[in-house]
Each structure stands twice: as structure tokens, then as C-alpha cells.
Amino acid sequence: MTEKLQKVLARAGKGSRREIEALISQGRVSVDGKVAALGDRVTGKEQIRLDGHQVETQAQADVLCRVLVYHKPEGEMSTRKDPEGRPTVFDRLPKLQGARWVSVGRLDVNTSGLLLFTTDGELANRLMHPRHEIDREYAVRVFGEVDEAMLQRLRKGVLLEDGMGRFDTIKYSGGEGMNHWFHVTLKEGRNREVRRMWESQGMQVSRLIRVRYGKIELQRNLPRGGWAEMPLDQLNYLRTQVGLAPEVESKVDVDAPKRYKQVAQIRKAVRRHNSRTKAGGASTGPSAAAKKKPAAGRARNPRQKQKTRI
Incomplete structure (x- = not known):
């Protein structure tokens, strides 16, 4: 059984498939001493080199899923x-x-x-x-007045730049003043989708934490x-x-x-x-804005009281 060369090299940790395709196009990959070309397939028994250095490869069946x-x-x-x-x-x-x-x-x-x-x-x-519809749950803190009509629109669906977005569930988790925590779930992972949905209703997202995946x-x-x-x-x-x-x-x-x-x-x-x-x-923490202490009256992160199964 053969596999595409870029797939084998990606599994060996040499880059994404797209990155490896670029390396192959640049003539930096060889198979058994011959410069590789896009579309080449290998069995895994060949001697594969990247920039002249031999690459240790493994068959898919031999790779332990972690x-x-x-x-x-x-x-x-x-x-x-x-x-x-x-x-x-x-x-x-x-x-x-x-x-x-x-x-x-x-x-x-x-x-x-x-x-x-x-x-x-x-x-x-x-x-x-x-298509596998695995839901993601987020704890989100929003700043502003939230009413039931707004929540209904977020459940039904709002139009974003890249199509409709909707929350499958929205649950209020507490808050004080103008700061409110909600737990929301959705089955997509589009770029900044949770933030954009709340912003479509004129709300400012001040904290966003993913707390569950499936x-x-x-x-x-x-x-x-x-x-x-x-x-x-x-x-x-x-x-x-x-x-x-x-x-x-x-x-x-x-x-x-x-x-x-x-x-x-x-x-x-x-x-x-x-x-x-x-x-x-090097800085390993959040940005200066993220490091600021919460203003007086802000709600406590609801995750602190949650029990988890892991």
C-alpha cells in the first residue's frame, strides 16, 4: 500500500502537507536518491531525505494515536x-x-x-x-444590557460576513451590573464566531473561555x-x-x-x-489590556465552581 509523500512527511513532523508540497516543489526532498515530484507515492520502505538529511518515517498503522x-x-x-x-x-x-x-x-x-x-x-x-456536529461550549462574559429578544435572535440565527451563525443553547450564568456571564454551545469553529455573534447584537465580549469539546x-x-x-x-x-x-x-x-x-x-x-x-x-502572558484587573462589580468566572470529568 502506498501513501502520498507529503502525507508521510507530515506524519513524521516535518510540516503541514501544504508546507511539504512547497518543499517538494523546491526540489528539497529526495526518495532513494532521486529528487521527488508532487504526486509521488511511497510505501515507507524508501530512503527519504529532506535537505539531505534522512527522515525517520512510520507507517500509519504504526503510529499510536495520542x-x-x-x-x-x-x-x-x-x-x-x-x-x-x-x-x-x-x-x-x-x-x-x-x-x-x-x-x-x-x-x-x-x-x-x-x-x-x-x-x-x-x-x-x-x-x-x-458534519460530525460535535458541540463546543464557551463561557462568555459580555458587557451591556441583554434582553430576551436578543437571545432569541442568537438562537434563531444572525447573519455574519461568512454566513448564518447561531447558538444551539444559551444559559445565563450570573453577573453584576452591566457584566453578564453566559454559557453558549455551537457545532462550528469558524473564526471568532462566538465574539462576532455577540458583537452583531451590539454587545462587547470581555472574556471568552472554551470549557468543553464534545x-x-x-x-x-x-x-x-x-x-x-x-x-x-x-x-x-x-x-x-x-x-x-x-x-x-x-x-x-x-x-x-x-x-x-x-x-x-x-x-x-x-x-x-x-x-x-x-x-x-519573551512575553508568555496576555496582552497589556488582558492583564488589567477587573473593574469593581465584575462577575466571578463561573468555571471556578464547575466540576469536570477529566
Whole structure:
């Protein structure tokens, strides 16, 4: 069985398929000593080189599907590299040999919360596709007067620049003064869709946190900037939701005492990463605007009282 060359190199962590197609077009990839061309297919037994360096490849069947749950802070970009040198969500992730982390969708720079990463590109693509109708839940704090007519319009659908958008559910979560928390769900992941929908009603979004993806909830004890590998049962929940065969192996130790120990290790790693990047002159926190203390009377983040299943 053969696979497209760019797919094999992407699985080996050498870039996205689009990036690798560009490398192939530039003549920087060779297969068994011959310069590769777009459209080439390989079995995986060939000697593949990128810029003269041999690439270690694995067959799809040999790659263990892994999923990370990441607590994205405000201020991080959802890209592998940022031309302005800003921190990205990939900076803290563990290094892989012969594979790469693929992000399941994105969160904009001012949005925090749950972000998934996987080594299985097919799983990532299916999770992001609207046809599988996996809902996402967000805690959103808005500033302004909210009435029932506005909520009805958001449930029914509002016209955005890229088509209609609607919330499947809207639940009021409390607030004081002009600040109100809502939990909203939708089955799409279009760019800044939650913010744009509220803004279409003249409302200002001051905080936005993704708290759930399908049945996977953001861990209450996972610090901002921390990641944890998903256990086999939750990983297979995601796979079955999108029509993929379940995995039978996992790198996660399900022993409870060790899981508690892992939480402490995650917190220590986050502190170490923050100290190292600050010493190097890089900013790992949110923008100056995001760092400002909440004004008097602002509602407490409703996630603080939530229980999670992870």
C-alpha cells in the first residue's frame, strides 16, 4: 500500500502537507536518491531525505494515536510560528519523535481554555468537520444590557460576513451590573464566531473561555499553560464520535495516585517554562489590556465552581 509523500512527511513532523508540497516543489526532498515530484507515492520502505538529511518515517498503522488536553492562556497564538515572535500554543508541548502534534481547530489570541492536540491528522480533520456536529461550549462574559429578544435572535440565527451563525443553547450564568456571564454551545469553529455573534447584537465580549469539546471538559486542576495526555477511554470516545476505530494502547498510566502526582508535575513545568521565557525576554502572558484587573462589580468566572470529568 502506498501513501502520498507529503502525507508521510507530515506524519513524521516535518510540516503541514501544504508546507511539504512547497518543499517538494523546491526540489528539497529526495526518495532513494532521486529528487521527488508532487504526486509521488511511497510505501515507507524508501530512503527519504529532506535537505539531505534522512527522515525517520512510520507507517500509519504504526503510529499510536495520542491526544493532549491543553489549557490555553490568553496571549498565545494558535500557530506553530509567529512572524512577530509572540508565544504560540506549540511552545510548551512535549517533543515527539517521528510524529507531530496537530491542533484540533484554533482559539484566537484573546480566547483561553480547552484546546486539543493529536498525533492523528485524520482524527483532527474529522473532529473539525461540521458534519460530525460535535458541540463546543464557551463561557462568555459580555458587557451591556441583554434582553430576551436578543437571545432569541442568537438562537434563531444572525447573519455574519461568512454566513448564518447561531447558538444551539444559551444559559445565563450570573453577573453584576452591566457584566453578564453566559454559557453558549455551537457545532462550528469558524473564526471568532462566538465574539462576532455577540458583537452583531451590539454587545462587547470581555472574556471568552472554551470549557468543553464534545464530552471532554477542561480540567479544573489544569493550570493555564499546562497540558495533560488524554486517557484511552476519552480518546476512544473522540474516535468513535467521528467514525474511527478505537485504539487499544495508550501511553497514559491510569493509576489514580500517579495521576495526582502528574498534576503537581504539570504545575511545576508551567512555572519553569514561564520563568525561562521571561528570563529570555519573551512575553508568555496576555496582552497589556488582558492583564488589567477587573473593574469593581465584575462577575466571578463561573468555571471556578464547575466540576469536570477529566
